[in-house]
Amino acid sequence: MTKQDELDDSSAPLIEHLAELRTRLIHSVAAFLVGMVICFTVATPIFNFLTAPLCQVLAEGGQDCALIFISPQEGFFVAIKISFLGGFMLSFPYIAYQMWRFVAPGLYKSEKGAFLPFLVASPFMFILGASFAFYVVTPLAYDFFLGFQQFGQGGEAVVGEEVNQGLSVVFQGSAQEYLNLTIKFIVAFGLCFQLPVLLTLMGKAELVSAAGLGAVRKYAVVGILVLAALVTPPDVITQVILFVVVYGLYEISIFLVRRVERKREADLRAQGLWVDDDEFDDLDGEEPEAKDT
DSSP states (O other): OOOHHHHHHHHHHHHHHHHHHHHHHHHHHHHHHOOOOOOHTTTHHHHHTTOOOOHHHHTTTOOOOOEEEETTTHHHHHHHHHHHHHHHHHHHHHHHHHHHHHHGGGGHHHHHHHHHHHHHHHHOOOOOOOOHIIIIIHHHHHHHGGGGGGGGTEEEEEEEEEEEEOOOOOOOEEHHHHHHHHHHHHHHHHHHHHHHHHHHHHHTTTTTTTTHHHHHHHHHHHHHHHHHHHHHHHHHHHHHHHHHHHHHHHHHHHHHHHHHHHHHHHHHHTTOOOEEEEHHHHHTTTOOOOOOO
């Protein structure tokens, strides 16, 4: 066989993989577009659902729940943003399935069993984080922000014989600005809740260890504080909530990585391939040979 024939044979699998990848991407994009169209047709009910935290806070303050459009095109872009986010969430299970169909043929049976749980856990944790942001964090944030509209209300000042009432401030928020802030909360917390999935997967691949994560705990605290300041508004309450939640997820990640390490050690001991640290020291730094099974 000539060198050119060898190159042709090696390029054939690559072309097949690229063709398979193109097919999976086309299916994923088609599912995403279908999800966008579906969410675009029901954008108004979805938007009404997303305004529930704001309406709850305004109702407690005795004010009607109303948002306004400050530009002619704002309503269209609000519908597009809703359909974009909703379409992605609606089509993600199918997109994840296409990813799995592309990756699975190249994995061993044991690797499939290790990777599949993380593929299932990732959307679950995102939904859990998004729900926590929507039902817990967002109402607290808007209650904090809208509390400042009380400035000037109910005050009286006597000037000569006239009594001047304080300035009455009424909230009339932009629908697009409200949606941007709410989506920011949802996406930020959804991504932060991916931390246990990511670190556990890295622990499975032996990229991180429980001891290493514990050793950098103080740096993780600083990083989480910076993250809380960046992804949340200048509100101490929401920043503290995000810090507590993410740090708790970090500690959970250390626990899960430690479990992965213990399971790996148990499997290696069962195969007779595990070497204790004391035995390794007795070898004077020489690399130990694997025991025969």
